[in-house]
Amino acid sequence: MGSIDRKNKIKEIRKNDIIDAAQEVIFSKGYNQASMDEISKQAEFSKRTVYSYFSSKEEIYFEIMVRGYNLLNEQIQNIFNEIPQKTALEKIKQMGLVIYKFSTQYPNYFEAIMSYENKEEDFDIQLSNSSRDNCYNLGEILFSYLKTTLEEGVKEGLIRDDIDVVNTSVYIWSSTIGLFDVLIKKKKYLKNYHSRDTDTLLKNGLDMIIYSIKKR
Amino acid sequence: MGSIDRKNKIKEIRKNDIIDAAQEVIFSKGYNQASMDEISKQAEFSKRTVYSYFSSKEEIYFEIMVRGYNLLNEQIQNIFNEIPQKTALEKIKQMGLVIYKFSTQYPNYFEAIMSYENKEEDFDIQLSNSSRDNCYNLGEILFSYLKTTLEEGVKEGLIRDDIDVVNTSVYIWSSTIGLFDVLIKKKKYLKNYHSRDTDTLLKNGLDMIIYSIKKR
DNA sequence: ACACAAAGTAAACTTAGAGTTTACTTTACT
DNA sequence: AGTAAAGTAAACTCTAAGTTTACTTTGTGT
Known part of the structure; x- marks a missing residue:
């Protein structure tokens, strides 16, 4: 060397x-x-x-976010390596549950991921193109799992065949993010004003999303 | 006087x-x-x-958010005052479209609303209880429209009767917020990496949400 | 083994902006 | 006209990010 x-x-x-x-x-x-x-x-x-x-505090925080993303992607990957294999619908629901578990187990990493997910595309720090691509790639891994699983589900006949997998992946991803964000940040409010706990609302939300893509 | x-x-x-x-x-x-x-x-x-x-810059921004919220609520209210009356499903979809239109027409107000919607419940500024309640009430107006409309739809027989209206309202609200947030902030990314435009993704997302509550 | 370049240090400095204090002036009600 | 409330300009405090300075340590090549 x-x-x-x-x-x-x-x-x-x-x-x-x-x-x-x-x-x-x-x-x-x-x-x-x-x-x-x-x-x-x-x-x-x-x-x-x-x-x-x-070069800045934000750049360091960005690296922390990358760590979090890698950890999350690992956990998601496990779903797809499991034996016996699950159906596409089960896998998608499992992804939601794994992300939720991650958010309670590593709330700080989750916050870091969310703060970048919720950021304008035009980052405050001028990311080098490689950093930006690297960041996109982390999200792309999750996105491609979703897309592939949807395609698989359509083939299996469990998922509606009138959907566009890309549009639907965006829908699932964004609504899941929105669900987590609201449930975590408005936890007390939802409990006090509507007497609902996070777990119930999360499971219900994921079920609704699954219901919207399920074939019948 | x-x-x-x-x-x-x-x-x-x-x-x-x-x-x-x-x-x-x-x-x-x-x-x-x-x-x-x-x-x-x-x-x-x-x-x-x-x-x-x-007492602070943030307090002023909070007041700007309140203005935005009132403006948005007004526009939502119009849907419910329209003659002829629409079905519950149409109204819910209309709400999504109105919010989207608002976000393009008043992007700065929308950003102000979003920055508070996405904030921890424990506000950085210590809001007086009345300000906090006032802020909650603004959100509650939208929430109660949603709840009432869902109940109406169940009665009409257009919306699934096996849902809990409160859980479902939270699901619709949070996933809609998530959808807007992602579509607005990742606009360029979605266009460049997945060649999808905001309008298509928005309409698809709202359709999926509607599909998840529709009775068949 | 020693020159010298790379990497590190402490501490003072710059900058920027939120929020406060001071010492003074204007306005308007009684 | 006197007084209290409301306003002003400008200097100040404070905090924290990022930089500069003048100096020291470390490690590699010959």
Whole structure:
């Protein structure tokens, strides 16, 4: 291994250490409350050094989001590797449930993902094209699972054959995101004003979505 | 009219003028880029005076959101006042279309509404209970239209009678919000990566939602 | 083994904007 | 005309992101 490779490797490790530290601080006090001074201190680097690895606080948060996305994609992938294989409809419902489980198990990662999912396409930070593509690809993995499963379901005869799989994937993805967002953020409101708990509403919502694509 | 009443009236007018000015600045440069110095200048008051009417920038933005909500509610209300009356299913689809039209016609108000809809229940600013209730009430108006219309549809025999109207209202509301959010924010991405335009995806999404509640 | 480049450091600095204080002036009611 | 309420300009505090400076440490090539 050449010395340049070794250096790059060390750089990657340090970058990771900084993300670790930032994650600890940001997850414990929230993005806005976490200062770069504190993140640097936690990372045991000077602020200047942190800024030599990342150009802004937002860029670091973006990396945290990528970690979250990878973790989520892994869990989704498991559904498709399971034996015995489930039907397309079961898999789609399972995806919803896995995302929900993820959101309760890793609320901070989920928040990071959501804050980017809910962001304008024109990111505040000017992402390099490769970062942007990389970010899109993370979402594309989920999207393509959805698309493939829908196609599979149509073939099986369980899913309506009058749907367009791309349109329907967008519909399922966006309405599921909306459902989670509202259920998580308005949890107390829904309990106090409409006496419904998150679990009931989530299961009902996913059932409605499934019902809308099911063949009869 | 007593002098106290007159004073309160003047105060209300000034408050409104300040909201007008803030709206102009915020809508033209965005919330973060709009400074309180500039808002005060636009309002032709000193910054100190602005702060005697509102306790923070966020509180002013909150008032802008309330304006937007009232405008939206008005347009929704029109659907229900129309003659001849439509079926429940048509009304629900119409609500979706009206919200979409609103989002294109008043994108800045829509953004203000969305930024509060997407906010944690625990607002950053400590809203007084009356402001918080007031804010909830705005959403409640829409919610109750939805609920009432669903009940009506069940009676008419057009909507599934095995649904719970509250659960279903939450599902419709949250998935519609999610749909708009994704379609507006990821417009370019959906066009470039999946060659689908907003209108098609919106109409398809609303149809799927309608399909999920329709009796057959 | 040592020169020198790369990487790191602490601490002071810049910048920007929200919100506050001060010391003063204008307005309008009684 | 006197007084209280409402307004003003401008300087100030505070916080936090990001930068600069002047210096030190580390590690690699010859």
